[in-house]
Amino acid sequence: MKNTKFAKALVSSDRHTRDKTFERLRKWLCSQKTLDHLSMKKVWKALFYAMWHSDGREVQRELATSIAAVMHSLKSQMAILYASVFFWTMRNEWAGIDKHRLDKYCVLARQMQKHMFQYLQRRDWETNVSQNLADRVYRDALFGMDENITAIDLGIKLHVAEAFGEEIRRFDAKEEEKKKKKKKKKKK
Numbered sequence: 001m002k003n004t005k006f007a008k009a010l011v012s013s014d015r016h017t018r019d020k021t022f023e024r025l026r027k028w029l030c031s032q033k034t035l036d037h038l039s040m041k042k043v044w045k046a047l048f049y050a051m052w053h054s055d056g057r058e059v060q061r062e063l064a065t066s067i068a069a070v071m072h073s074l075k076s077q078m079a080i081l082y083a084s085v086f087f088w089t090m091r092n093e094w095a096g097i098d099k100h101r102l103d104k105y106c107v108l109a110r111q112m113q114k115h116m117f118q119y120l121q122r123r124d125w126e127t128n129v130s131q132n133l134a135d136r137v138y139r140d141a142l143f144g145m146d147e148n149i150t151a152i153d154l155g156i157k158l159h160v161a162e163a164f165g166e167e168i169r170r171f172d173a174k175e176e177e178k179k180k181k182k183k184k185k186k187k188k
C-alpha cells in the first residue's frame with residue numbers, strides 16, 4: 001500500500017485501470033490478518049477518490065457495491081475496521097463533496113450499510129461481532145468526536161440514520177419472507 005503508483009491507478013479516470021487495481025486491492029486486503037488504523041485510512045482515501053472519478057450511474061453503483069462487498073471477504077476485526085474507517089472518511093470528506101457528486105456517495109453509504117447487515121447475517125448475528133460493529137458505526141458514523149474532523153458532517157450523519165432505518169426494514173422484511181417460506185415447506 002506504500003506504492004503511490006498503486007493509489008494513482010486506483011483513482012485513474014480509466015475504468016479498466018481502476019477495476020483492475022481495485023481487484024488487486026481487494027485481494028491484498030483479504031490477505032491481511034490485521035491492519036493499523038492509519039493504513040486503513042489510506043485505503044479509504046484512495047477508495048473515496050476512486051468513487052470521485054467514477055462516471056455514470058451504473059458504473060458508480062457497481063463500484064459502490066464492489067467496495068461494500070469487500071467486507072464479506074474479511075475477517076471480523078478487519079471488516080469492522082473497514083466499515084469504521086469508511087464512516088470516518090465520509091465524515092471527514094463530506095463537506096468537500098460538491099452537489100454533482102453527492103448522489104454517488106449516498107449510494108456508497110447505503111451499500112455499506114446493506115453489506116454490513118448481510119455480513120452480520122452470514123455470521124448468524126454473532127454477539128461479539130454485532131456489538132463491535134454497532135459500537136464503531138455509532139461512534140464513527142453518527143456521534144464521532146474526532147477532533148481531527150473539522151468539516152460540518154451533519155449531512156452524512158442524517159443520511160446514515162435515514163438509510164439505516166430503510167435498510168434494516170428491507171432486511172427484516174426479507175428475513176420474514178424466508179421464515180414464511182420455511183414454514184410452508186415444513187407443512188408440506
